[in-house]
Amino acid sequence: MAVELQATDSVIDFTIKILLLGDSGVGKTSLLTRFAHDSFDEKVASTIGVDFAVKKLSVYDKRVKLTVWDTAGQEKFRTLTSTFYRGAKGIILVYDVSRPDTLRHLEEQWMRELELYGTEADAVRMVVANKVDVGDARRVSWHEGSDFARRHGCLFVETSAKTNIAVANAFEELVLKILETPSLLEDAGAHSGTVRLDSLQSGYGVYDYCYC
Amino acid sequence: MFFYYFSAVPLPVGSVCLSVCPAEGRLVGENALRDRVCLSGCVPELRREVWKHLLGLYPRGSTAAERAALAQKWQSDYRTLRQQWQSMVPAQEARCGSWRCHRTAVDKDVRRTDRGHAFFSREGSAGLRALRNVLLTHVVYDRDLGYCQGMSDLAAPLLVVMRDEAEAFWAFAALMERLGCNFHTDLQGMTLQLGALRQLVQLVDPPLHAYLERRDCLSYYFAFRWLLILFKREFKFDEVLSLWEACWACRRTRHLHLYLAAAVLVHHRRVILSSDLDFDGLLRLSIALAGRLELQPLLETAEALVGYAGEAGREVTAGLP
Numbered sequence: 359m360a361v362e363l364q365a366t367d368s369v370i371d372f373t374i375k376i377l378l379l380g381d382s383g384v385g386k387t388s389l390l391t392r393f394a395h396d397s398f399d400e401k402v403a404s405t406i407g408v409d410f411a412v413k414k415l416s417v418y419d420k421r422v423k424l425t426v427w428d429t430a431g432q433e434k435f436r437t438l439t440s441t442f443y444r445g446a447k448g449i450i451l452v453y454d455v456s457r458p459d460t461l462r463h464l465e466e467q468w469m470r471e472l473e474l475y476g477t478e479a480d481a482v483r484m485v486v487a488n489k490v491d492v493g494d495a496r497r498v499s500w501h502e503g504s505d506f507a508r509r510h511g512c513l514f515v516e517t518s519a520k521t522n523i524a525v526a527n528a529f530e531e532l533v534l535k536i537l538e539t540p541s542l543l544e545d546a547g548a549h550s551g552t553v554r555l556d557s558l559q560s561g562y563g564v565y566d567y568c569y570c
Numbered sequence: 571m572f573f574y575y576f577s578a579v580p581l582p583v584g585s586v587c588l589s590v591c592p593a594e595g596r597l598v599g600e601n602a603l604r605d606r607v608c609l610s611g612c613v614p615e616l617r618r619e620v621w622k623h624l625l626g627l628y629p630r631g632s633t634a635a636e637r638a639a640l641a642q643k644w645q646s647d648y649r650t651l652r653q654q655w656q657s658m659v660p661a662q663e664a665r666c667g668s669w670r671c672h673r674t675a676v677d678k679d680v681r682r683t684d685r686g687h688a689f690f691s692r693e694g695s696a697g698l699r700a701l702r703n704v705l706l707t708h709v710v711y712d713r714d715l716g717y718c719q720g721m722s723d724l725a726a727p728l729l730v731v732m733r734d735e736a737e738a739f740w741a742f743a744a745l746m747e748r749l750g751c752n753f754h755t756d757l758q759g760m761t762l763q764l765g766a767l768r769q770l771v772q773l774v775d776p777p778l779h780a781y782l783e784r785r786d787c788l789s790y791y792f793a794f795r796w797l798l799i800l801f802k803r804e805f806k807f808d809e810v811l812s813l814w815e816a817c818w819a820c821r822r823t824r825h826l827h828l829y830l831a832a833a834v835l836v837h838h839r840r841v842i843l844s845s846d847l848d849f850d851g852l853l854r855l856s857i858a859l860a861g862r863l864e865l866q867p868l869l870e871t872a873e874a875l876v877g878y879a880g881e882a883g884r885e886v887t888a889g890l891p
Binding site: 375382383400401402403404406407408409410425430432434435437438441442444445 | 675678679681682683685686718719720722723753754755756757760789791794795798799803849850853854857
């Protein structure tokens with residue numbers, strides 16, 4: 359992997375933290391992997407605690423660096439995952455269109471968690487209906503999903519991380535909305551909350567990371 | 571199949587043998603065995619038997635006959651337990667929401683645990699079926715604990731080593747005796763573990779501790795995955811086996827994994843301090859380190875830290891389960 363040089367960061371206008379929430383197994387990690395690396399692995403391991411990826415985008419002539427935090431859906435880890443809400447400007451709430459309970463839990467659990475732990479009052483929220491590739495196994499209609507999103511003032515997108523439907527669109531739409539919200543950009547300067555390392559060295563060798 | 575060597579056979583230097591007294595088959599020199607495993611690891615052929623000793627499946631001082639009887643009992647007890655959920659009829663399952671939740675969670679995780687390993691790679695393989703059976707049987711065995719993500723990571727290597735469903739189950743049950751509280755709803759066990767790690771770092775590297783305190787990182791949540799599943803995702807599969815057996819064999823502390831976590835931080839102290847990492851930065855560092863850590867130097871540092879922390883270290887870990 360290449361070393362992330364400081365020079366690359368110097369052209370970044372905004373750094374934005376995005377959080378992925380939702381039940382275990384709805385495809386949060388797969389959405390992130392599709393978006394950040396354009397790949398898909400059905401056998402990707404469950405997330406323990408939290409995972410993250412970085413993606414750079416150009417939107418409105420602005421260079422935006424997204425740090426996307428992918429949280430564990432496991433209920434028992436909530437005390438832990440709640441600490442990652444801090445500073446998130448965009449929240450993606452994911453459900454699985456083949457499992458109606460995962461949409462119900464967005465309402466009953468994840469929205470409440472967000473009210474409790476979210477730190478940005480104006481954070482942009484998006485509901486993502488994932489796994490639209492399932493065909494006949496689909497149990498939640500577009501209307502049910504979009505109704506839910508509208509009632510909670512969220513954007514709404516249907517996606518498939520597996521067959522690459524609308525994943526990049528979802529993230530881009532979210533970023534557009536964030537860039538249109540001035541209060542969210544006040545402390546989102548290029549280097550806020552970022553780590554810039556020329557290289558990462560341990561006590562016994564040099565690691566070569568893309569660590570951005 | 572047994573791999574016991576008799577005590578008359580000299581111990582090869584730098585490797586592990588199981589020596590038993592010829593008359594009754596009692597293990598002799600268990601302490602020496604533990605020290606060797608801790609120092610140089612266990613050869614794969616002996617691992618299955620050695621782990622049963624290390625995990626306490628075999629009582630100390632057991633004779634060969636007692637172990638053989640135990641092995642039979644494991645099989646029949648396991649079958650009884652497994653039968654309890656395998657014999658459930660759909661109408662019964664429909665009336666037990668908590669069971670369905672656990673079953674769904676197990677099914678979700680079995681499909682995505684160690685699928686890169688030959689034992690679990692093939693769809694519908696015996697390995698995947700065995701992992702599901704072990705986890706679901708444990709739900710029945712310990713209903714208070716149930717299933718929690720991370721458990722499949724702990725069970726999979728046990729199956730690979732034991733190559734027997736019943737033995738893997740009892741090894742997993744023994745492991746959960748130690749680690750179960752980490753998976754309780756309130757994460758009480760993890761809170762204690764992370765707190766102990768914080769105190770150990772304070773002991774062995776005060777400047778690093780002061781830094782973490784200043785950056786509001788004393789929750790140590792960046793070490794959550796390391797401790798919950800004993801570094802399972804941080805090292806390659808075979809290294810994990812060596813790591814676990816070193817932790818279980820260590821006679822100086824039952825908490826070598828905490829010293830190992832401290833060692834990881836000490837090894838990376840320069841990058842942490844010089845990059846001025848904040849809470850998010852430390853999390854990202856810990857995630858980025860997965861698959862890039864070298865086990866042997868870290869184990870050596872961990873061992874050294876056990877000595878360095880000394881009595882104060884023992885006091886820190888004294889209250890841990």
